[in-house]
Amino acid sequence: MDEPIQELPEDMMIPADPPPWWHSRKKATQFANGMSRGGDHRGTMILASSLCTDTTAEATVILDYFIDVVAYLESIEPPQYPYPVDTELAAAGEEVFLCHCAGCHGSYSADGESDSYPxxxxxxxxxxxxPVFAAYGAGEFNYLEEWFESSFFGTVTELGVTEPFVGYVAPPLDSVWASAPYFHNASVPTLDLVLDSGARPTYWKRVDFDSTHYDWDALGWPYEVLDHGQDEAGPLEQRNLIYDTTKPGHSNGGHPFGDALTSEERKAVLEYLKTI
Ligand code: HEC
Structure with missing residues (x-):
């Protein structure tokens, strides 16, 4: 279009942490805020690869390829934790998990065959x-979703614009040890901090971008706690490295469900999360 149909809102840099592909086969929705919970996700998947298509006939041909893409995604297996696990501690962690976590995140079996995921x-x-991402999907900025639903893509995938949900999906936790950082906005660098909301750093940055440098105990990216946010960081290259939880969309609060656990119970849950 020659003229924008909508002005972009200012200050809307919302961080998003794409979920691992190996969760695709369990989830009814692919989006953290529950958008498109209708089940057939090909409409959102082909959007990017067919935006320059002029006819629905051509878009239909492209759509058919995505039957195979979806089949491939659903075949992706979660990776195994590569180091020894303390099985006794993990068994204790499973007890805690079943009591405090499984109601939202489901239960997990050794071969995956009898998993339950609600x-x-x-x-x-x-x-x-x-709250920003959830509010965005349900609020005044969902003009793109409205356009989507009235387009060809919307005949394939229902985004649920008429029934927006204000909140987040409790994701499957298969191989969650491997998918740091955590939460829909990537605000928490390690799994042990997911379980301890009071210990999460306000300002942090990864110590490096070496993808093999992982914290195998805390389960996540090695990080450095900073005493300042982006505004005091100087040049853009420096600011960009800092996760500043005081920025809109970046806060790291909430999900307090691990806070009431003792540190022993938390350690046990972490050990258990290596096994699922
Ligand atoms: C009331 C439901 C509920 C309970 C109980 C709950 N969670 Fe969650 N959990 C969620 C939701 C919703 C999210 C997504 C939050 C977000 O992304 O903003 C989440 C996110 C997570 C994540 C981050 C996943 C990722 O890939 O980013 C982990 C890990 C997690 N929960 C573990 C646990 C554990 C362990 C327990 C038990 C101590 C637990 N949760 C209890 C609802 C729950």
């Missing part, structure tokens, strides 16, 4: 993680 959407008031 596909739960948790309202913002209960989950308490950053």
């Amino acid at each position: 596909n739960m959407l948790i309202p913002l008031e209960l989950i308490g993680t950053d």
Whole structure:
């Protein structure tokens, strides 16, 4: 279009942490805020690869390729934790998990055959993680979704614009040890901090971008706690490296479900999370 149909809002740099592909086969929705919970995700998947298509006939041909793409995605296996696991501690962690976590995140079996996953959407008031992304999908900025639903793509995938959900999906946790950082906005660098909301750093940055440098105990990226945010960091290259949880969309609060656990119980849950 020659003229913009909508002015972009200022200050809307919302961080997003794409979920691992190996969760595709369990989830009814591919988006953290529950958008497109209708099940057939090919409409959102082909959008990027067919935007320059002029006819629905051509778009239909492209759509057919995505039957194979979806089949491939659903065949992706979660990676195994590559180091020894303390099985006794993990068994204790499973008990805690079944009591405090499984109601939202499901239960997991050794071969994956008898897993249960409830596909739960948790309202913002209960989950308490950053509200911006959920509010964006349900609020005044969902003009793109409205356009989507009236387009060819919307005949394939229902985004649920008429029934927006204000909150987040409790994701499957298969191989969650491998998918740091955590939460829909990537605000928490390690799994042990997911379980301890009071210990999460306000300002942090990864110590390096070496993809093999992982913290195998805390389960996540090695990080450095900073005493300042982006505004005091000087040049853009420096600012960009800092995760500043005081910025809109970046807060790291909420999900307090691990806080009431003792440190022993938390350690046990972490050990268990290596096994699922
Ligand atoms: C009331 C439901 C609920 C309970 C209980 C709950 N969670 Fe969650 N959990 C969620 C939701 C919703 C999210 C997504 C939050 C977000 O992204 O903003 C989440 C996110 C997570 C994540 C981050 C996943 C990722 O890939 O970013 C982990 C890890 C996690 N939960 C582990 C646990 C553990 C362990 C427990 C038990 C101590 C637990 N949760 C209890 C609802 C719950």
